[in-house]
Amino acid sequence: xxxxxxxxxxxxxxxxxxxxxxxxxxxxxxxxxxxxxxxxxxxxxxxxxxxxxxxxxxxxxxxxxxxxxxxxxxxxxxxxxxxxxxxxxxxxxxxxxxxxxxxxxxxxx
Numbered sequence: 001x002x003x004x005x006x007x008x009x010x011x012x013x014x015x016x017x018x019x020x021x022x023x024x025x026x027x028x029x030x031x032x033x034x035x036x037x038x039x040x041x042x043x044x045x046x047x048x049x050x051x052x053x054x055x056x057x058x059x060x061x062x063x064x065x066x067x068x069x070x071x072x073x074x075x076x077x078x079x080x081x082x083x084x085x086x087x088x089x090x091x092x093x094x095x096x097x098x099x100x101x102x103x104x105x106x107x108x109x
Contacts, residue, residue: 010081013057018042019050023059023073030063030070 013019018040025031025039037047051071054060058077062069 007080007084009057010059010077013053013059014081016050016053018046019054019059022047022050022054026060026071027073030065030072032068032070036071 014023021040022036025036031039033044033047033051036051037044040047042050051060051062055062055071055074058080059074060071060077061074062071064070
C-alpha cells in the first residue's frame with residue numbers, strides 16, 4: 001500500500017468522532033478495550049470495531065500482555081497525517097510574510 005493510500009485511510013478514520021475520542025483515550029498509553037470503551041461511552045464490540053479501523057489506518061497499535069489486548073496510538077501513523085498538514089504551512093507562512101512586508105512598505109511610503 002502506498003503512502004498516499006495510507007494517508008487516505010488515516011483521514012477517513014479520523015473523520016469519525018468516536019475514533020478521535022478513542023485516540024484521545026489511548027494517547028497517554030496502552031489500554032485494554034474495556035477501559036477504552038468505558039472512557040468513550042461505547043460498547044466493547046463497537047470500540048473493537050473502531051480500533052480495527054484505526055489499526056488498519058496505521059493510527060493505533062495493539063499487542064497482547066498476558067490475557068489482555070492493549071491498544072495505543074501509533075506515532076508513525078500520526079506522523080503521516082501531520083506531514084500532510086505541515087506541507088500547507090510553508091506556503092501560508094510565505095503568504096503571510098508577503099502581506100506583512102507589503103503593509104510595512106505602504107506604511108513607510
